[in-house]
Amino acid sequence: MDLRNTWDQWPDANGRFGEFGGRYVAETLMPLILDLEAEYRKAKEDPAFKAEMDDLWTHYVGRPSPLYFAERLTEHFGGAKIYFKRDELNHTGAHKINNCLGQVLLAKRMGKTRIIAETGAGQHGVATATICARFGLECVVFMGETDVERQKPNVFRMKLLGAKIVPVSSGTGTLKDAMNEALRDWVTNVDDTFYCIGTAAGPHPYPELVRDFQSVIGKEARAQIQEREGRLPDAVMACIGGGSNAIGLFHPFLEDESVRLIGVEAAGHGIETGEHAAALNGGLPGILHGNKTYLLQTDDGQIVDAHSISAGLDYPGIGPEHAFLRDTGRAEYLSCTDQEALDAFQLCTRLEGIIPALEPSHALARVGEVVKELGPDGLLILNMCGRGDKDVFSVAKALGVDM
Amino acid sequence: MPTSRITDTFAKASGESRAVLVSYLMAGDPDLETSFAAMCALRDNGADIIELGAPFTDPMADGASIQKAGLRALAHKTTLADTLALAARFREDDKTTPVIIMGYANPVFRMGFAKFAEAAHEAGVDGTILVDLPPEEDGELRDAYAPYDLSVIRLATPTTHEARMQKVAEGASGFLYFVAVTGVTGAGSADPQAIAGNIEMAKRVSGLPVCVGFGVKTGDQAAEMAKIADGVVVGSAFVDHAEKAHESGEFADAPRGMGALAKELSEAIRTVAKQ
Numbered sequence: 001m002d003l004r005n006t007w008d009q010w011p012d013a014n015g016r017f018g019e020f021g022g023r024y025v026a027e028t029l030m031p032l033i034l035d036l037e038a039e040y041r042k043a044k045e046d047p048a049f050k051a052e053m054d055d056l057w058t059h060y061v062g063r064p065s066p067l068y069f070a071e072r073l074t075e076h077f078g079g080a081k082i083y084f085k086r087d088e089l090n091h092t093g094a095h096k097i098n099n100c101l102g103q104v105l106l107a108k109r110m111g112k113t114r115i116i117a118e119t120g121a122g123q124h125g126v127a128t129a130t131i132c133a134r135f136g137l138e139c140v141v142f143m144g145e146t147d148v149e150r151q152k153p154n155v156f157r158m159k160l161l162g163a164k165i166v167p168v169s170s171g172t173g174t175l176k177d178a179m180n181e182a183l184r185d186w187v188t189n190v191d192d193t194f195y196c197i198g199t200a201a202g203p204h205p206y207p208e209l210v211r212d213f214q215s216v217i218g219k220e221a222r223a224q225i226q227e228r229e230g231r232l233p234d235a236v237m238a239c240i241g242g243g244s245n246a247i248g249l250f251h252p253f254l255e256d257e258s259v260r261l262i263g264v265e266a267a268g269h270g271i272e273t274g275e276h277a278a279a280l281n282g283g284l285p286g287i288l289h290g291n292k293t294y295l296l297q298t299d300d301g302q303i304v305d306a307h308s309i310s311a312g313l314d315y316p317g318i319g320p321e322h323a324f325l326r327d328t329g330r331a332e333y334l335s336c337t338d339q340e341a342l343d344a345f346q347l348c349t350r351l352e353g354i355i356p357a358l359e360p361s362h363a364l365a366r367v368g369e370v371v372k373e374l375g376p377d378g379l380l381i382l383n384m385c386g387r388g389d390k391d392v393f394s395v396a397k398a399l400g401v402d403m
Numbered sequence: 404m405p406t407s408r409i410t411d412t413f414a415k416a417s418g419e420s421r422a423v424l425v426s427y428l429m430a431g432d433p434d435l436e437t438s439f440a441a442m443c444a445l446r447d448n449g450a451d452i453i454e455l456g457a458p459f460t461d462p463m464a465d466g467a468s469i470q471k472a473g474l475r476a477l478a479h480k481t482t483l484a485d486t487l488a489l490a491a492r493f494r495e496d497d498k499t500t501p502v503i504i505m506g507y508a509n510p511v512f513r514m515g516f517a518k519f520a521e522a523a524h525e526a527g528v529d530g531t532i533l534v535d536l537p538p539e540e541d542g543e544l545r546d547a548y549a550p551y552d553l554s555v556i557r558l559a560t561p562t563t564h565e566a567r568m569q570k571v572a573e574g575a576s577g578f579l580y581f582v583a584v585t586g587v588t589g590a591g592s593a594d595p596q597a598i599a600g601n602i603e604m605a606k607r608v609s610g611l612p613v614c615v616g617f618g619v620k621t622g623d624q625a626a627e628m629a630k631i632a633d634g635v636v637v638g639s640a641f642v643d644h645a646e647k648a649h650e651s652g653e654f655a656d657a658p659r660g661m662g663a664l665a666k667e668l669s670e671a672i673r674t675v676a677k678q
Binding site for chain 1: 458459460461462463464465466467470474477482483484507508509510511512513514534535536537539540557558559560561562563564567571582585586587590
């Protein structure tokens with residue numbers, strides 16, 4: 001089979017992107033995810049669903065987000081023109097809300113009254129709590145104990161929004177453990193509960209529906225760049241944890257084979273140290289959290305903890321579609337260390353007056369090399385998927401500044 | 404392919420008009436030597452089938468007891484190969500008690516389904532329950548098991564409606580593991596009245612013996628379940644003895660405590676006739 005002729009045909013009926021994806025869940029959850037898939041198919045065909053989503057995207061989230069020419073950063077590197085897709089300007093400060101809105105509207109259609117979510121940095125938790133407040137739904141957010149400690153401002157925001165925070169101490173108390181605990185809650189409360197997964201991973205149909213909801217990023221960017229420059233970009237770039245912002249940007253460009261798709265993983269202290277979150281560059285295929293994908297793991301198949309300065313990238317897996325795009329060569333995946341991300345964070349802040357989140361700072365750290373490769377006639381779009389307000393405390397700490 | 408040791412075990416219990424007792428322990432918790440002694444103690448005190456947990460870092464369907472058991476086993480560097488070696492050691496002297504490996508897909512996937520199947524067969528293992536391999540995803544495993552006498556044991560739950568049960572039954576062998584509660588292992592307690600109809604349906608649709616687990620901890624609960632099912636699975640209550648032994652440092656207490664519990668449960672099961 002020539003996979004390249006069918007980029008946007010995936011996943012297949014079994015929820016597979018090539019060999020990746022699938023539905024690796026306990027039997028208790030199978031009927032639920034099959035129901036969710038059926039409901040999603042119906043919602044996609046329902047003009048009222050799309051109308052409600054579009055209305056809230058426009059008036060509540062603030063879409064479309066601008067496409068901004070980063071003139072001084074472009075001058076600084078002396079290569080291709082750099083545009084930022086400014087999803088950090090969304091309500092709640094990141095791309096996460098695009099997906100939460102879609103999933104919560106689905107939950108409402110299904111008559112579910114209780115929404116659960118996992119969160120690492122807290123951005124997905126805040127976005128979920130926000131939408132739940134908007135619709136008057138009960139919201140429970142699972143968060144690793146370690147993350148509760150290092151993301152205090154977001155914990156307080158979620159509480160203000162009426163969400164219940166459940167600190168997770170099992171395992172190592174980070175994002176993967178929060179996801180385990182959310183799955184345990186879901187198998188326990190199957191009747192009234194909807195699991196709002198924050199990234200383009202998990203059992204089918206989650207990778208597909210998260211991608212579809214996030215694809216608004218790439219659809220807008222594709223139209224905006226053609227309006228501004230009269231042509232497609234040469235490359236689009238995004239950071240990758242689970243990969244939801246990246247797949248949202250990439251997907252509408254999949255069939256445009258002239259457009260390079262570049263993801264940047266978190267290399268933490270360096271991939272060679274073993275302390276990183278680069279599942280594609282430093283992991284192996286495996287099965288976790290409902291899907292087959294690349295995972296950080298031992299030879300015996302035990303999952304290894306991820307490390308990144310950015311809590312949003314601190315996950316040992318990656319969405320299955322990225323695993324597929326990497327193995328087929330359609331997308332490229334680079335990596336960036338904590339230190340390089342910190343440097344890029346400061347550079348962007350000073351040159352553009354935009355404080356990026358630590359997550360897109362990873363993509364920013366590789367942008368210089370890419371624009372030089374493309375040359376001055378080139379065009380590049382970088383997804384500014386979150387703002388850095390949430391990170392100022394951890395950045396200050398990393399820079400040795402006492403606030 | 405039917406697994407002879409499993410089939411024989413259910414046939415024997417059926418002849419005695421009673422349910423079988425399936426007992427779970429985690430391999431390597433608190434260490435492999437203790438696990439071996441515990442397997443023998445379970446068998447000697449009336450456990451008919453032994454489920455050997457293969458530890459995994461992220462057991463998403465397990466409650467606190469079995470999560471901690473897995474982490475204790477992993478702290479002692481227990482690998483999937485160690486779990487198989489433990490089963491093989493037990494099989495050296497015991498040619499009749501079925502041993503089932505229960506765990507999650509990833510360690511088996513990493514070893515390779517074909518390599519695992521061969522190793523499990525060599526070790527005298529009778530089947531596996533891999534929690535996160537539903538019928539949609541276990542095709543490769545079934546192919547790998549086909550040359551051997553290894554059962555693919557599947558889970559059914561209160562959310563498994565009749566149409567779904569047909570899918571679950573197709574390609575399943577050995578017995579069906581009915582999860583009594585919507586929830587994780589060890590949580591809550593199962594209500595036999597609420598699930599009696601589901602179990603009837605599971606038996607009818609699958610044609611396999613149906614064992615009930617999750618939320619069964621005491622002799623009384625086991626006796627109630629034994630009235631409606633072909634077998635009763637107890638896990639967390641056994642594992643709690645390993646935890647106590649780990650905490651006290653008296654590892655020999657684990658087989659002793661597990662044996663005593665197996666005795667209580669198997670006697671309770673024998674007080675009731677299967678309906």
